[in-house]
Amino acid sequence: MREVYVVGVGMSEWGEIWQKSIRDLFVDAARAAISNAGVDRLDSLYVGCMSGGLFVGQEHIGALMADYLGMRGLPAVRVESACASGGMAFRQAFLEVASGASDVVMASGVEKMTDVSGDGCTDALATAADQEYEVFHGATFPGLYAMMAHAHMARYGTTREMLSAVAAKNHRNGAKNPVAQYPFEITAEAVSKSVMVADPLRILDCSPITDGAAAVIVTTKEVAQKLKRPYIKVLGSAIGTDSIALAQRADITTIKSATIATEKALKMAGKAIGDIRFAEVHDCFTIAEIMVAESIGKFAPGKAGEAILSCETSLEGKFPINPSGGLKSKGHPVGATGVAQIVEVYKQLTGQAENGRQIPKSPTLGMAQNMGGSGASSVVHVLEVAG
Amino acid sequence: MTMFSARNWREYPQRYRLEAVKFKKSGKTYFPPRQVDPETGDTEREMVVLPDTGKILTYTVIRTPGPMFKDLAPYALAIAELTDGTRLMAQVTDCDVDAIKIGMEVRLEFRRVQSEGASGVLSYGYKFVPKWY
The missing domain is CATH 3.40.47.10 (Thiolase/Chalcone synthase)
Structure with a gap:
């Protein structure tokens, strides 16, 4: 190749x-x-x-x-x-x-x-779930991620504060992104008090339309x-899949498709997850960012929430996640999101992130993880600074 | 999403009678039925009927539903593991949504799941109810 x-x-x-x-x-x-x-x-x-x-x-x-x-x-x-x-x-x-x-x-x-x-949008998005065995019974996308959130909380002690910290952190980054749909900061407290959509997920846990x-x-x-323009190299590219229906998965506290895709993309790149300096991940809901941060192997199962609370994934942290503001703050036009993640990785690697959104110390290796539905498909790219 | 009658009718064995498949080699049961065992690739299988009791593995309470379920909200939705180890998603009904917990014992009952407007068909299927109910 x-x-x-x-x-x-x-x-x-x-x-x-x-x-x-x-x-x-x-x-x-x-x-x-x-x-x-x-x-x-x-x-x-x-x-x-x-x-x-x-x-x-x-x-x-x-x-x-x-x-x-x-x-x-x-x-x-x-x-x-x-x-x-x-x-x-x-x-x-x-x-x-x-x-x-x-x-x-x-x-x-x-x-x-x-x-x-709004109803038409809910219906259209729901086609990414199992129509006959999930949507037929009244499942919505917030509902599916809410079920993952409850399971993750029960198993690992993940808390409301951790979920809220994801949204607050992404809005802090997105406030500096000129294309963000919601370019303003929100407090973790505001997230925790926002209206319930599907327990335990609240409206400010959700990415927008x-x-x-x-x-x-x-x-x-x-x-x-x-x-003669700045360019970056695609080192690894891989897809992973899993059952589309949540009930059919061996473990609903992890996104197996993200694990499969990350392992394959890293292998192709000849890199380890420890080499990656930052990631754009698919935070369609706050719990999704926590689960993906674990599923890509960056944090042990049940440990990402604490890392996010302690600012390890903030812009100045050891492993920034979603410097763009993520789906949460930047917005989530579903078909465009995966490409916009590549745009952000490109900007970060070539030192072109706007308004003080640049990750310090010129990162040279980043990744993007984009997923479909409740995680039945994931695609991961590993990208490196080139010229 | 409007359910036309053939699409609804096709699912009757599962929605009305909980028919699943059990693969010969692995002995594993899958619901809904499928032609190939995802673990072994085996295609030899027989129809089995799912047990009707199990425990809630996870749940949510939908407060902002899609258009088909507006009248029901708030309603609870859960994934339960049945006594034979198979898992399925359904609504939890006949109990206070705030009383639902992970680990709660439930039983499957035959219920109306969707009722469409003007000229649509009524769709029946299964819902979870508390086991003691």
């Missing part, structure tokens, strides 16, 4: 962007990435999108986006793995460049979530060097 690099990144506005359609959001991010990288062509396009069909009644996203980007004729395909669609799209771009089939590939993700009502897109340019070393 050829070595693969990321050479430019772009994001649309993130939030409740009433005036922009799914295509406008995509084109904003895609043009920003093309201009940031300085490329004059694309060989192919991957678009991560969880549910254009349910959110805006639009499938066939690949061709549509190529057309509106002004590139009719471009090979373009939409990639879906629920909320991991973006990370999976990035992996497809990685594989296409690694294989030698293409030299300049765009990995992108987009979701337009506010064109449907967001419109947004993100795009990155994936390319070869030769192209990256010629462009």
Whole structure:
């Protein structure tokens, strides 16, 4: 396989962007990435999108986006793995460049979530769970993560304070992120007092509903060097899966798909988890960040909550998690999230994180973990500073 | 999500009668049934009926439901492990949602799970109730 690099990144506005359609959001991010990288062509396009069909009644996203980007004729395909669609799209771009089939590939993700009502959104998101054996019985996504949270609390003594600390920490980082949907700080106390959604998870434990897109340019070393822009190297890329239904899992206090994907990606990179300096992880709910921080092997089972409480995962800590603000503060346009994680890792590794959000002492190795549903799919990338 | 009748009808053996499969090699039971044992790859299997009692492994109380369950909220949802070791998710009913605990003993009963508006079908299935109830 050829070595693969990321050479430019772009994001649309993130939030409740009433005036922009799914295509406008995509084109904003895609043009920003093309201009940031300085490329004059694309060989192919991957678009991560969880549910254009349910959110805006639009499938066939690949061709549509190529057309509106002004590139009719471009090979373009939409990639879906629920909320991991973006990370999976990035992996497809990685594989296409690694294989030698293409030299300049765009990995992108987009979701337009506010064109449907809250109910429509709940229904669309719920399609990532088992329709016949979870959703049929009234399961919602906060409900599924709430069940994981109760089990984690019962087994390891994880507390409300630990959950609240995740949200407060991510908002502290997101307050410095110019694209964040909720760029302000919240106190742990406010999280603990917010309204209950699905016991024990409260509204401020949940990531929001967001419109947004993100795009990155994936390319070869030769192209990256010629462009004379900062670039990073993709050292490892892997997917893990597990049963989609929570009841079928051997252990619901861990995300096995994240463990599988992390182990494979690290092996491919020739690195250990101890070498990684920071991570963007899929904090769709506060408990998810705690479980993922353990599942990737960074903390022993039941130990991540304490580490987060003691600021070990804060921006200045030993292992910063979600310097971007995470899904919690930055927002979670489901299909775009995995690509936006790569954007943040790129910014951190190339020293371009805005507004004092830069991790101190120039980190050289980071990772991104993006997952679908209640963790039935995970995709992990290990990325290193290059030039 | 609207459930059309064939889609509902297809699930009757599981929703009405708790039919599961037991694989010959591993002796493991899976619910819902599947064609391949995920642990051994075995496809030789027989139909078995699940036991109707077990213990709650974890639960939540849904206070912000999806559109199909608006009238029920707040309602409890749990994963229980049945006496044969199989696990399944269902609502917990006929008890105060705040009284539910991990480890609580429950029994499966036949109940109406969803009732759709205007012209939809009623969907029946199982719910957990306290074992002593």
